Amino acid sequence: MDAGKSKHCLNCGNIVEGNFCSNCGQSVHVSRINPKHVAEELQYGLLHVNKGMIFTIKELIINPGPTIKNYIGGKRVKYTKPFLFLIVIGLIYSLIFHFFHYFPMEEMNNHYTPIYDYIPLQHWYSAHYSLMLLCLIPFYSLSTYWFFRRQKYNYVEHLVLFSYLTGAKIFILLLFYPAIYLTRSAHLYQIVQLVSEAYLIWGLVQFFKTTSWMRSVLKVISCIILVLVILLVLVYLLYLMLRYYDLRL
Secondary structure, eight states, X not given: OOTTSOEEOTTTOOEESSSBOTTTOOBSOOOOOOHHHHHHHHHHHHXXXXXXXXXXXXXXHHOHHHHHHXXXXXXXXXXXXXXXXXXXXXXXXXXXXXXXXXXXXXXXXXXXXXXXXXXXXXXXXXXXXXXXXXXXXXXXXXXXXXXXXGGOOOHHHHHHHHHXXXXXXXXXXXXXXXXXXXXXXXXXXXXXXXXXXXXXXXXXXHHHOSSOHHHHHXXXXXXXXXXXXXXXXXXXXXXXXXXXXXXXX
8 A cells, every 4th residue: 555545444444544443443454365364363363362361360360359340440451351251261161071071069969968969950050060150140240239239330340240250260160170070079179169159259358348348248248148048049939830830740
């Protein structure tokens, strides 16, 4: 393209000064799509996602509350987007667990606590842990949205909060999965579960703390208990409906 001619963005038609369009961000240097172009796009995409994912995980594990506040506040370039982060971590979790075909929660319940056999949907929950965590996010978000409504975060921002924290919880379980798989220890799995729940509470307290730590911890625990009670009631009602339907048949 000649220096004396105006450059137009091929994507939106905007007049461009420099190498990138100020309107849509596309580069003015656009080549034809060929094998080399596809290879370069894949390389850039994979490296960009991987770098962002590693940085996001590191920041979430070390300092979850301030990290998520930074993202909501506008510092977003270095972080993997919350919903993409959760989907990628959940997909990795599902692939690993199904590849090794060992579900520690289900194994623990079958061999150590037979009472779980009587809890509705328990076995399905055990085999689809990451999916269940995904389903819990709207409920947790609604609970914190109500309990911490004075902090003026909207509901979608609460969804962002729990998407990041849930993804980090799944990552913690993945981190310890090799040891759980090799030892087949229910006690180790229980410890990891406790660590992940403590992490969730810690992340929420860091995010919402405005007064005392004790007050923040009590409010966060109240949010979690409220969600668990509501879900137990819903699951039990669903169980009764299914039993009634089976009896009618």
